[in-house]
Amino acid sequence: MKYWKGIEELDNSSEFAKHAFAEFPDFLPVKEKRAGEVEDSSVAPRRDFLKLMGFGVAAATLASCETPVRKAIPYLNKPEEVDPTISNFYASTYFTGSDYNAVLVKTREGRPIKLEGNPESPITRGGLSARAQAAVLNLYDGARLPHFMMKKGNGHEKTDFDQLDNAVRAGLSSATGKIAVVSPTIISPSTKRAIAALAGRYRNVEHIMYDVNSASGLLQANSGVLPAYDFSQAKIIVGLGADFLGTWISPVEYSRQYVTNRKLSTDKRAMSRHYQFESNLSLTGSNADVRIAVKPSDIGTVAVALYNAVSGTGSATALPAAAQKQMARVVADLQANRGASLVVSGSNDPAVQTVVAAINQTLGNVGTTVNLTAPSFVRQGNDARMSQFVDELKSGAISAVIFYHANPVYNHPRGEEIKTAISKVPLSVSLNDRLDETGSLCQYQAPDHHWLESWNDYEPKRGYLSLAQPAITPIFKTRQAQETFLRWAGSNETYYNFMKDGWRTALGANGFQAAWDKAVHDGVASGSVLPTPTFAAAAPGIATAISNIRGAKKGAIEVALYEKVGIGEGGVEGNNPFLHELPDPVSKATWGNYIAVPRKMAVDNKWEQGDVIKVTANGKSIEVPVLVQPGQAEGSVSIAVGYGRTMAGKVGNQLGANAFPLVQTTSDGPVYYNVVTLEKTGATSPIAQTQTHHTIMDRREVVQESTLAKYIANPKEVTEYERVATPDGLEKPNKVSLWQDYQYNDHHWGMAIDLNSCIGCGSCVIGCQTENNIAVVGKQQVINRREMHWMRIDRYYSSDHHEDEFEKEGKLKTYAAMEDPSDNPQVIFQPMMCQHCNHAPCETVCPVLATTHSSEGLNQMTYNRCVGTRYCANNCPYKVRRFNWFSYYSNEKFEDVNGHMFTDLGRMVLNPDVTVRARGVMEKCSFCVQRIQLGKLEAKKQKRRPKDGEVVTACAQSCPTEAILFGDMRDPSSRISQLLRREDGERAFHVLDSINVQPNVTYLTKIRNAASTFFPEEENA
């Protein structure tokens, strides 16, 4: 009888044979060898080690006896509103060419340390995306250009404002051909005026806007306007490849609207129904009630079929089987909700968008859920014009080009052509903040201020104005781009005055100063400045559009190119370590991109996760590792754009591969899918995922969900409550306890998380990270399961197999099968952080009392007492404790990824109220105890009790959908007390209730407006 240790021993592979007789695979390296180091120099002989250790101990003892002299350096002339250690908040605006967020900038001693949502904004309503949360880190990015530069030979040398201005002015004056200003969408009226001033001074100036994640097709289909959507008015939502909760146009705004119709209570037992047709499993798709996986090019076919069905014209189109199955239901639902439904598509094909516009028109949604009169301005790019620019650049028709926050060499499908053509242009200037792929090719670099150092104005939507104000003195010798435009146009006006003058019409001349002051204070105002945009190309007629849409070719493998929720188009986010380490909401992968393939394709081709695949399209190839993605449409794969930067900075360079060259370019502009050929290279590259277990295996104690039908019938039946056997019969677990209960006199902090509202966007994860100085650990440590996030969002897929197969299939086999997700699974997100148990298992095992319970219900973690036994992490049923394996702030291995803890520049972002944890200690969610303490102190100073909503954790505050509610459960009138009273016995449940640790975090059962595959008995319903 022989038992094998594993499949490797059975195969007796060479790798196995090598290690077969060594008990431990390798010695622990004392010092890791860096590239280029000589072997011997890095090995410390034993005697040296002892000598060094002896000296070290003596030195440390001596050093510890003498206290270092520390300085206290006050201001010379203290600004009146700045008090050391007291935070100031300034209203501002985050807009980097894609999504718009109104923000409040939290500053300490004049340094922005955190961004929070601006609750005054009628658009984002206090929500903030993960990208905006992380954006404060970009301000202190060491890769930013510290001064103006000009090209000299193959390098760049420092120059000053005057020298550069003179050279550029001379170049612009002598330009014979066109002068092009290339930028992403600009929604700032004053910036547009500044560029217009430049056009007034020189001949032939043209401003070309293009969007990396283009909505050119949508604009063309709606005669130049970007419709404003209102998801809160829609009872039926059909998404056709539009990731509107994650990346499409204005995700924070849409998320807030979307969940208003998804929040439930006993009094409001109705919610919207959301169908999503898409190829890659997006954030939006994972929130849909019914998700249908189709190939990217079939999105158009589905749109045509929908149009034909709702308008009653045309013939039935041939549809993929999965779509055909659901079509009747979708159409019936849409027709039953005329004027209260919404169809959106993320396609950049004008034909598809024309059909979608026609569907909304036919359903009477224009005027209710689709608003064409007060359109959005956040996408204005014209792809045809940009394509024409590339041609002009190549032909030499352009004699001067100014890149303003635009990096087309990297992110335009024709980037290679631009790269070679730039050198032919007599004058090329970059206003980008770093020497990026495009900027480094230009003759002159005149870096712009960071937006947190600038004044600016915005009009994201007709009638809604927004302001940005400087929250810090410029760190580097940069100049605001708008001022640069004004200087070149020959004006010496400051941009502030220039901008303020422009607002006189919007705010009215009467009482202008007061209105202006209020606008600066609030950050938002109402009024309109931007003209209605026009679009050169007219929309195709509906008949032409329908005939232009062709379905997928049989057999061809299509790639869907999508944006990540965190990294986006890889622009300013490309060098942001917070966003690189933010797990993708669905795949949970960090640090780099990959090719997501359906399981069938992986099995058929014998691909394993991590096998590197060569992907070829347009005659260009990239190599990316495989990730098996449940829900990926059959016959399709997907790759995220925004990676493969070469000149983003230390963090973002050489991460993943650049997928922009794979974008399909048509006469109308880029379309974000293409037909590809795939080829295994034989190499492997590991993917750093933070979650590798994908299903809950029917353990409903972990996460609970039910259906709307059940909820309507009886809200008390949707949640399963565990009961334990006692002498008096079955009882709630908390009736049987070894421990004494705590008595909370003052406060009892608690949190409630509504799984129906949580869309899994990850904003809370980044909010928590910036608030609590959480270290970034890098790809290798994520692979080692050592990420430090205090808060994670668990994602579970549904499985096709369930406990009821035990008798038929046998337990072991069923359990194994239950680990496999379905091919098109239902997805559920569950934010998970320290549950602050009242009977915490971690507290009882700590040998040094480093983790204790407070009189306010908090599970306290005391870093300076912790000796690092890690017993607590072992004993935590929720696995939320994080151990500092390294000194992330001083270990050179983490210098690149954790730069914000290394340099003086980076450290400015740290929250001074929270300790930076040392190596060897445990850390975890503290319920933002620093905010609790501050809230209590403010109340005490004003001699009153804290008001509900005054003390709020960073996660609850950043949530765009208000899924997280934090408050004092001791206060009977607080919102959380009311919610828990209302939901008790209905949707409120504790995770792993039966182990009776009595968490202070309560979850509310997720309700789907569909038959759920989690509940097999309903599949036929």
Next chain:
Amino acid sequence: MHNSSKVIASGDEYAVKLFNDNGKQQMPAFPQLSDKEITSIIAWVTSQEGGGGGAAATAATGGVTTGNAAAADGADASGGGKYMDVLLIVLVVVLIVLVVTLAIIANLMKDVLQGRKDLDGRDVEILEQRFNWAGLYQSSALRGIVGVVFALVLLYVGVQSVMAVGLTQGYQPTQPIAFSHKIHAGENNINCAYCHTSVYKGKSANIPSANICMNCHSQIKTESPEIKKIYRAIERKQPIQWVRVHNLPDLAYFNHSQHTQVGGIQCQTCHGPIQNMEVVYQYSALTMGWCINCHRETPLNTKGNAYYDNLVKLHDKSNSAVPFTVSSNGGTECSKCHY
């Protein structure tokens, strides 16, 4: 007083004399004051002169008075000490005299006894006995006792010195500018919060910025070399680098306003007699034990603060015998200071 330079310029004899007598110190103009207000200021100054308080007009005399008082206090204190010393010395002398007298008597008696022949063996033995020093030296019991005592002393000294590592009580660094809290807070009675602006609002009390110094020193003692250092700092735009006296480790969170505004604690409770310090030194130990001890002993300042109303009621109901201290409201829990 409206505008002194105008009066001097007009050639008023008394004014010019005053101006010259006071080292040509210009008095700032107060055109905003009415005649009535000026009269009442003069009336107040006159009334204060007799009392010898700490008003600005009589700062110099006031300072001298307090100085004298302090000196007198010192004499009193040392007088008490001397009396005890004399008493002790007298006692010691008396004891020595006693010992010597007794020794003489003992010797005399021994001599007398040795002179007698009628003593038996046992008595001689007693008379002839000598103290066995060698035996004592060799006794293991004594060695043991001495050894244990020595070890204990060593341990005590060791523990004490290790515990003192990092303790900086009494730390009194030389500051770049010889600023005296005694003159400002003591003699001139300037409120602490005038310079330490955020002591009632924020975590930090705030080291005053140079512009606060300039509120007064643009006019007062402008010739002092120490104050010229401030001017130089402003001219060169180089902030003054004070040496921090009170250093808490980064892992401990301390908020001034919590203690001053909410707790109603006096500055002197932790900072000692700051109004008498020429050069500031660290008065308190600033150890965790010191913090915790105060939190255990100090009753909460709950009066008139609605935050505590219900808590006081609950406390009184369950445990009215013990005072409602900071620690009984959770003030000694880890996360109150460490996060």
